Amino acid sequence: MEKHYTIGQFKKMSGLTARTLQYYDEIGILTAQRTEGGHRYYLESHVHTLQKIVSLKFLGFSLEETADFINKDSWNEKDSLIFQRDMMEKKREQLNDSIRLLNLAIEQIETGGALHTDIFISMINNVHMEKSHKRWFAAFMPEPRINALFDRLKSEQETIEKKSMHLFSRLKEAIGIDPTSSEVGKLVAELMEFAMEIVGDELPLLEQIPAADLEEDPWLFPYPFTPEEEQWLKQAVNHYMEKEGIQIGKN
Amino acid sequence: MEKHYTIGQFKKMSGLTARTLQYYDEIGILTAQRTEGGHRYYLESHVHTLQKIVSLKFLGFSLEETADFINKDSWNEKDSLIFQRDMMEKKREQLNDSIRLLNLAIEQIETGGALHTDIFISMINNVHMEKSHKRWFAAFMPEPRINALFDRLKSEQETIEKKSMHLFSRLKEAIGIDPTSSEVGKLVAELMEFAMEIVGDELPLLEQIPAADLEEDPWLFPYPFTPEEEQWLKQAVNHYMEKEGIQIGKN
DNA sequence: CTTGCACATCACGTAACGTGATGTTTTAGA
DNA sequence: TCTAAAACATCACGTTACGTGATGTGCAAG
Numbered sequence: 028m029e030k031h032y033t034i035g036q037f038k039k040m041s042g043l044t045a046r047t048l049q050y051y052d053e054i055g056i057l058t059a060q061r062t063e064g065g066h067r068y069y070l071e072s073h074v075h076t077l078q079k080i081v082s083l084k085f086l087g088f089s090l091e092e093t094a095d096f097i098n099k100d101s102w103n104e105k106d107s108l109i110f111q112r113d114m115m116e117k118k119r120e121q122l123n124d125s126i127r128l129l130n131l132a133i134e135q136i137e138t139g140g141a142l143h144t145d146i147f148i149s150m151i152n153n154v155h156m157e158k159s160h161k162r163w164f165a166a167f168m169p170e171p172r173i174n175a176l177f178d179r180l181k182s183e184q185e186t187i188e189k190k191s192m193h194l195f196s197r198l199k200e201a202i203g204i205d206p207t208s209s210e211v212g213k214l215v216a217e218l219m220e221f222a223m224e225i226v227g228d229e230l231p232l233l234e235q236i237p238a239a240d241l242e243e244d245p246w247l248f249p250y251p252f253t254p255e256e257e258q259w260l261k262q263a264v265n266h267y268m269e270k271e272g273i274q275i276g277k278n
Numbered sequence: 279m280e281k282h283y284t285i286g287q288f289k290k291m292s293g294l295t296a297r298t299l300q301y302y303d304e305i306g307i308l309t310a311q312r313t314e315g316g317h318r319y320y321l322e323s324h325v326h327t328l329q330k331i332v333s334l335k336f337l338g339f340s341l342e343e344t345a346d347f348i349n350k351d352s353w354n355e356k357d358s359l360i361f362q363r364d365m366m367e368k369k370r371e372q373l374n375d376s377i378r379l380l381n382l383a384i385e386q387i388e389t390g391g392a393l394h395t396d397i398f399i400s401m402i403n404n405v406h407m408e409k410s411h412k413r414w415f416a417a418f419m420p421e422p423r424i425n426a427l428f429d430r431l432k433s434e435q436e437t438i439e440k441k442s443m444h445l446f447s448r449l450k451e452a453i454g455i456d457p458t459s460s461e462v463g464k465l466v467a468e469l470m471e472f473a474m475e476i477v478g479d480e481l482p483l484l485e486q487i488p489a490a491d492l493e494e495d496p497w498l499f500p501y502p503f504t505p506e507e508e509q510w511l512k513q514a515v516n517h518y519m520e521k522e523g524i525q526i527g528k529n
Numbered sequence: 530c531t532t533g534c535a536c537a538t539c540a541c542g543t544a545a546c547g548t549g550a551t552g553t554t555t556t557a558g559a
Numbered sequence: 560t561c562t563a564a565a566a567c568a569t570c571a572c573g574t575t576a577c578g579t580g581a582t583g584t585g586c587a588a589g
Contacts, residue, residue: 033555035566040497042410045567048545064554071496078500082402090545102395105387112380115373115406122370124336129363136356144330144353150334154564159293245322246291251327252494286535296536300570315585317536341576 034059039079056080059106087115124154127185135192146195149251150188159247168229169238174238176229187225194221194249202256206263215267283320286308288492291432292328307331307345336381338366375405378436386443401439410498418427418487419480427480438476453507456516467520 038045051057057076060066076097083093088111096102127149135142146205153160155176162175170236180187198214203209226233241248289296302308303318310318310441327348334344339362347353349518379402386393404411407429415424431438449465456462477484503511 029469033566044547046546046548049568062554065569066554074496075340075500076571078399078403078497082406085406086380087373087404100395102383102393103387103396105384106382108384108387112377112384114379115380119370119373119377122338122366124375125381126363126366127481129337129359129366132353133359133363136354136359142353144351147353148329148333151336152329155333155336214537246327249326284535295578297577298581300537305576313585315536317585450551 029070031060032073034067034069037069037073038072041081043077043081051077051080051090054090054094056090056097087111087217122128128154131188134189135196140193140196141200143196143199143251145249145253146192146199146251149249152249155246156247163244163247170234172229172232176227178223179227190221194218197257198260199252202259206259207249207266211263212267212270218264219267279322282311283324285318285320288320288324291325292332294328294332302328302331302341305341305345307341307348329503338362379405380437380442382439385440386447391444391447392451394447394450394502396500396504397443397450397502400500401442407498414495415496419483423480423483427478430478431476441472445469449511450503450507453510457510458517462514463518463521466514469515470518 032040034045034048038048041048041050048059052059056081057073059069059073062068079097080093083096084090088096092107102108118180128147131150132142147177161173161177164176167175194214194217198218199210201214224228242250250257263274281287283291289299292299297319299308299310300424302402303310308324308331310320310324313319330348331341331344335341339347345359353359379398382401383393383398412424412428415427419427445465445468449469451463452462474481493501501508
């Protein structure tokens with residue numbers, strides 16, 4: 028005589044809840060046998076089917092997709108497997124981005140600094156809107172050069188993000204201090220150097236982009252400083268420029 | 279006069295749908311202004327708030343959590359950030375597992391072999407049930423040694439999985455062939471060698487585990503072969519053992 | 530003044546169950 | 560054999576973050 032499990036035994040074995048088993052029964056993905064009184068019971072074959080179900084769920088398939096797999100017993104069409112893998116890889120990239128950004132914020136707090144929301148937001152945005160930014164830049168640069176620029180930045184993304192976070196935070200905290208002081212001068216010097224590092228050889232082209240265009244779109248390019256803060260920053264940068272005798276537009 | 283956006287302009291700018299904006303209005307996370315006629319309109323401050331919302335969503339927060347963040351404008355409690363990061367890291371581990379397993383199946387198909395569902399299932403299970411397996415082994419081995427064993431296997435997980443997939447598949451395809459043939463003998467030899475590699479120095483202890491215990495739990499240890507297939511495999515292994523004159527139990 | 534578009538509000542659908550509420554079957558013990 | 564408790568059954572509504580119509584107004588242009 029075949030072993031049979033009540034729903035209570037079955038749920039203990041599988042670790043699923045009774046509700047889940049009832050739901051699987053309801054949608055017909057795991058149809059239980061019934062006693063005369065109407066209680067569910069399960070056989071070894073159900074164990075096997077349920078194995079398949081939880082395994083496929085583990086791979087990230089929906090119950091509907093899972094049902095398809097269960098009905099056919101050879102899984103040799105690689106299309107759905109490849110599709111699924113690609114979906115999961117996209118999700119993983121997403122997670123990598125958010126984990127990296129969360130760590131950035133955590134580190135900033137742990138090193139004793141304050142986390143400035145505007146800075147954080149603009150950095151998140153930078154990652155989130157990458158594709159839109161690429162399209163935007165397409166109006167000023169040929170595509171291969173855009174890609175080269177973005178690829179270079181991406182290869183050092185984490186370093187750049189950490190530097191940005193640190194530098195912008197210190198700048199924000201310096202607001203109010205005399206813009207001509209040597210303390211502020213040092214920060215601005217750092218900022219300029221950092222900006223040069225970012226733009227690299229694309230300086231001439233990027234300089235041509237009118238600053239107004241950038242500020243015109245508050246959605247695509249949220250600014251980490253408020254208008255008053257920016258006012259202060261401009262003073263500081265101007266002072267620095269005059270002292271150094273350089274004439275370059277500031278982004 | 280402040281710039282104001284209709285919902286149509288706002289959705290184009292943000293890339294969200296009107297329904298989403300209406301929903302955010304409804305749950306009070308982004309309350310729009312209204313014209314006399316009842317139409318929604320948005321100001322610059324709404325742009326800023328929406329930036330926060332989409333940024334926090336990008337980090338994986340729910341709208342409810344997002345609402346909390348928006349209400350307080352300093353984000354210096356690292357607890358929720360750390361909690362969130364840990365959640366996301368768990369999800370990423372999950373994804374890594376499923377991607378690796380999907381690739382395993384895809385490769386198996388691409389190299390021209392058939393994907394045997396029972397083998398695949400039992401390999402998925404192996405990853406999925408790792409914690410349960412550890413608990414199960416705790417009845418036979420002290421915990422530090424279990425951890426050492428599992429850590430060793432984990433460091434070569436992908437290699438082991440590929441080998442398993444390849445070897446078990448060839449075994450399954452050999453079923454029906456004379457168990458005493460040299461072809462089968464070779465496969466069994468590979469199997470034994472592989473098994474030795476896996477158990478490593480834990481052979482004596484693992485040998486003590488009665489095979490019945492393993493087979494007794496069809497949920498925890500789904501077997502990649504059917505009873506008939508197993509019968510054949512036993513014959514092949516026995517033949518191999520006699521020929522080699524070794525006496526070791528088989529798992 | 531009308532026409533057409535943009536916008537408004539219901540209201541139900543989604544996925545995979547969780548969580549009671551309430552009634553019936555099964556089983557263990559007297 | 561009877562009873563009380565445990566186990567099980569079926570509704571039915573809640574969850575998240577919107578999508579998707581259906582149907583009824585506001586608004587700007589001709």
